[in-house]
Amino acid sequence: MSQHVNGVIARAKGAPVEVVTIVVPDPGPGEALVKVEACGVCHTDLHYREGGINDEFPFLLGHEAAGTVEAVGEGVTDVAPGDFVILNWRAVCGECRACKRGEPQYCFATHNATQRMTLEDGTELSPALGIGAFCEKTLVAAGQCTKVDSSAPATAAGLLGCGVMAGVGAAINTGGVKRGQSIAVIGCGGVGAAAIAGARIVGAAKIIAIDFDDRKLGLAEEFGATHTINSKDLDLDGVVAAVQDLTGGFGADVVVEAVGRPETYQQAFYARDLAGTVVLVGVPNPEMTLELPLIDVFGRGGALKSSWYGDCLPSRDFPLLIDLFQQGRFPLDKFVTETIGIGDVEAAFDKMHRGEVLRSVVTLP
Structure with a gap:
């Protein structure tokens, strides 16, 4: 059964973002439903809002996220409900020419969830970088979930999903x-x-x-x-x-x-x-x-x-950097300038423009 949750969308080029109700379907084959705990506000989200990526509005923004897997679809074995994960936009295919030559960090066929999240009227949303995590729950390809130590704070861990890893x-x-x-x-x-x-x-x-x-x-x-x-x-x-x-x-x-x-x-x-x-x-x-x-x-x-994406391989690099952070050798938490609510994304864009923050991080209940 689909779920109705709050999320942040960009409805049109340059228009202020809105908090609206998002319809999230149950995960199908190869997909995972993730309860988002925290998501950083990245310049890429602003590029989406400004039409700098493509014109496939409306966009469901947010992609630097960490949270807990709530459900998985058929055939998913790498993650399970209850796993704490960092979301990534490089779900490697394992079959392309880069993967077959042993360089999955250059995968040329990365993929996202097959099903689309929608507005209540059925309008399909384009999730930012195939993630869309300014949302209480999001649907992604299971390969976009990288399991890490659950003792890491979601506010810091999620930043590995884009800017810090890059x-x-x-x-x-x-x-x-x-x-x-x-x-x-x-x-x-x-x-x-x-x-x-x-x-x-x-x-x-x-x-x-x-x-x-x-x-x-x-x-x-x-x-x-x-x-x-x-x-x-x-x-x-x-x-x-x-x-x-x-x-x-x-x-x-x-x-x-x-x-x-x-x-x-x-x-x-x-x-x-x-x-x-x-x-x-x-x-x-x-x-x-x-x-x-x-x-x-x-x-x-x-x-x-x-x-x-820093030529990263999430399954290799995310757990390593979390371990270094927990050992006190990598100051991941210092990238978090402030934590904000889901309704504060537009103001966070303004602060980012003025150079006042490294990262504003949305925390979700």
Whole structure:
């Protein structure tokens, strides 16, 4: 029997979000019904509201979530009712060319629940990243549920579902930063701060945080930055020179660009050492273009990479990071700036715009 619960939708491009009644069906084959306990407010949710992802309105927003499995459909064996899980948007298929070559973190056929949640009038909803977790209960593919230790607070654990994992993975999985190396992170919001925390986990020797907001640079130091650069009054050459000054004149081994703009990508490109690695994890908009001298792309060598979800494998990475958090080695809870109610999402978007929070987290009864 379907259930009626409260959830947050974006009905039209740019319109304020609304709390409405959502109809959630019972899980079918391969699906799981999850009682959501907490869900972070991510920039991606705002991109959905603004029509920056696609135009399949109305959207059921929210995706950085943790909660408890309430029911599962036929054929589900990896999770069971009562399991505490983090939701993810990479339910690997096991059959595509990436999975078959042993690289499921690059699965090209990730999937979501087959059934759709709806409004009371039957209008089908498009769940953000196939999750839709600004909702008391949500229906997902069972593979989108990753079981972790239930003693972890849902408010912190859920953030691994997107932004924190994207940042940590950009530094460790995509960038491959190693013990003793140098890394620079451009943009120190939630994703950038997570990249800094990830670099600290693996023992990077020099971790350089770059932003034009002193508040964010202060937080970056708390997450492990060894040096900070305020780029407010610096042009491309100024940022590059500042990084080189901190790295013996060479540039950083790895540079993570967590903004998603052409000008900051250029900073990242030139601030890396020869044969170094640039990782783009900031999300650009479709109108942005990038121009670089091709001779510089050739002459500097190294690697230019994009990081999709931090190249993570949830079944591998989520439990590991929860364990590190519980050991006091990964400050996951520091990403939670405030906890809010389900009716406060629109105000949280405003705070995010003003750079006042790393993460507002919706808690659900």
